[in-house]
Amino acid sequence: MKYESTRGNSPVLSSAEAIKLGIAPDGGLFVPTSPVTFSPEAIDRMSSLSYGQRATFILKEFLTDYTAEELSQCVEAAYGGSKFDSPEVAPIKKLTGDTSILELWHGPTCAFKDMALQILPRFLVKALEKTGEKTHIVILVATSGDTGKAALEGFADVPGTSIVVFFPEQGVSAVQKRQMVTQIGGNVHVVAVRGNFDDAQSGVKQVFGDCALKARFNDRGFNLSSANSINWGRLVPQIVYYFSAYADLVKEGTIKSGEKINFAVPTGNFGNILAGFYARSMGLPIHRLICAANANNVLTDFINTGTYDRNREFLKTLSPSMDILISSNLERLLYLLTDRKAEQINAWMSELKTKGSYTVDAKTRNKVKALFWSGSADDGETLATIKEVWERQNYLLDTHTAVAVNVLEKYRRETGDATYTVVASTASPFKFNGSVAKALLGEETLEGKGEFALLQDLSSYTGWPIPGGLHGLEQRPVLHQKVVNKEQIGDAVQEYLLT
Numbered sequence: 368m369k370y371e372s373t374r375g376n377s378p379v380l381s382s383a384e385a386i387k388l389g390i391a392p393d394g395g396l397f398v399p400t401s402p403v404t405f406s407p408e409a410i411d412r413m414s415s416l417s418y419g420q421r422a423t424f425i426l427k428e429f430l431t432d433y434t435a436e437e438l439s440q441c442v443e444a445a446y447g448g449s450k451f452d453s454p455e456v457a458p459i460k461k462l463t464g465d466t467s468i469l470e471l472w473h474g475p476t477c478a479f480k481d482m483a484l485q486i487l488p489r490f491l492v493k494a495l496e497k498t499g500e501k502t503h504i505v506i507l508v509a510t511s512g513d514t515g516k517a518a519l520e521g522f523a524d525v526p527g528t529s530i531v532v533f534f535p536e537q538g539v540s541a542v543q544k545r546q547m548v549t550q551i552g553g554n555v556h557v558v559a560v561r562g563n564f565d566d567a568q569s570g571v572k573q574v575f576g577d578c579a580l581k582a583r584f585n586d587r588g589f590n591l592s593s594a595n596s597i598n599w600g601r602l603v604p605q606i607v608y609y610f611s612a613y614a615d616l617v618k619e620g621t622i623k624s625g626e627k628i629n630f631a632v633p634t635g636n637f638g639n640i641l642a643g644f645y646a647r648s649m650g651l652p653i654h655r656l657i658c659a660a661n662a663n664n665v666l667t668d669f670i671n672t673g674t675y676d677r678n679r680e681f682l683k684t685l686s687p688s689m690d691i692l693i694s695s696n697l698e699r700l701l702y703l704l705t706d707r708k709a710e711q712i713n714a715w716m717s718e719l720k721t722k723g724s725y726t727v728d729a730k731t732r733n734k735v736k737a738l739f740w741s742g743s744a745d746d747g748e749t750l751a752t753i754k755e756v757w758e759r760q761n762y763l764l765d766t767h768t769a770v771a772v773n774v775l776e777k778y779r780r781e782t783g784d785a786t787y788t789v790v791a792s793t794a795s796p797f798k799f800n801g802s803v804a805k806a807l808l809g810e811e812t813l814e815g816k817g818e819f820a821l822l823q824d825l826s827s828y829t830g831w832p833i834p835g836g837l838h839g840l841e842q843r844p845v846l847h848q849k850v851v852n853k854e855q856i857g858d859a860v861q862e863y864l865l866t
């Protein structure tokens with residue numbers, strides 16, 4: 368399998384090269400040059416496989432320049448050990464007669480980013496070996512929360528790599544901060560930046576754009592890279608859990624083999640749901656993909672009208688990992704739905720850059736509408752959904768997953784579609800315990816309580832255990848204390864690498 372850019376101006380490359388580069392040299396995103404499809408029999412056979420075997424079965428079709436042994440090693444290192452606290456890796460739980468929850472948060476950081484970031488570093492290290500690259504990879508990440516910790520866990524002590532994560536001193540929760548500053552690993556650095564997320568991000572972008580600095584790093588054998596969600600190596604592992612969920616539903620007798628189901632996905636950068644689109648185009652019987660947004664509902668408007676318009680206020684919500692105005696991975700969908708018209712993609716993306724908006728043609732709009740349905744839920748609806756689902760089903764949702772459950776209810780009311788639906792659950796409720804406790808116990812009971820006390824309260828109230836990744840967090844030693852201004856981000860990286 369080869370990879371081409373959605374902008375049409377980059378060489379066609381192997382998967383190892385595409386993963387090493389992350390973003391294509393022409394600014395586009397890498398996509399496989401030809402479709403992969405599985406027969407209904409092949410999909411049936413997955414029911415008797417473990418998660419790791421299902422992963423290898425799917426990955427080998429896309430990463431054809433990796434040997435079977437290399438892929439098994441990557442899969443085993445990511446999903447085989449004790450990093451995930453569930454033997455099924457991504458277990459499925461029945462919510463009601465027509466709905467199951469796919470729990471994607473059993474990894475070390477309790478959010479779905481682990482599904483991809485546990486394996487991407489393994490792909491990357493092999494990609495360096497395979498392409499004869501001798502440099503040491505330095506991953507720079509600016510994070511507003513979930514990605515930073517997941518990247519730290521994924522890259523910690525991976526040979527041939529280092530990682531430096533910058534987080535806004537004021538912009539992450541107490542739990543998220545504690546998760547990062549207690550990170551163990553000989554190759555990890557965590558730095559607080561004075562300011563908000565934009566300050567951290569613009570500071571990191573400046574380092575990537577500083578040619579003189581990059582040359583100095585290259586001279587010393589370092590190669591800067593990012594682990595962001597447009598890397599094909601992050602998208603491809605996400606396809607696996609769509610197949611895995613289906614295989615489990617067939618296995619437990621909830622659906623018949625070949626029966627079509629829906630997926631409802633809490634969406635931000637469009638990476639998770641795009642993996643669902645890939646699964647569907649590979650033959651997985653999916654009827655509708657339900658794209659759930661919070662109050663930052665750019666995607667809902669796009670799916671309903673064909674116009675993508677980022678000219679709107681950026682809202683901070685209780686589902687912060689979906690607070691996004693530019694969903695980068697949408698570019699891959701548009702490329703495939705226009706039958707790979709790179710020229711068209713270039714035109715739309717340059718309009719997005721200059722005007723902040725673009726409108727797709729009627730044919731593309733209709734294709735999007737036939738596959739996707741989208742709605743949004745505000746913070747009030749999110750909290751009400753957490754409370755309702757706990758009271759009715761005794762199941763605890765985090766704020767992101769609650770957005771998806773709420774939007775699924777809207778979908779069913781509006782369309783009357785009774786198709787069995789799987790909701791992708793993207794975070795443990797304990798990761799966003801402040802909001803979840805508020806939904807269940809009311810604002811008054813939170814008065815004066817810290818996030819760590821709330822973890823315990825929530826656990827006592829629900830009888831759900833605090834996940835290993837968050838347990839005892841308050842007692843772990845702080846290993847990273849550096850704080851910088853955004854102008855000093857480059858200096859901090861230099862200090863770590865060159866001295």
Ligand SMILES: *Cc1c(COP(=O)(O)O)cnc(C)c1O
Nearest residue numbers: 634635636637638639688793794
């Ligand atoms: C990243 C994230 C999302 C959004 O996923 P995308 O692939 O960016 O659409 C949703 N929920 C949680 C908890 C996340 O961390």
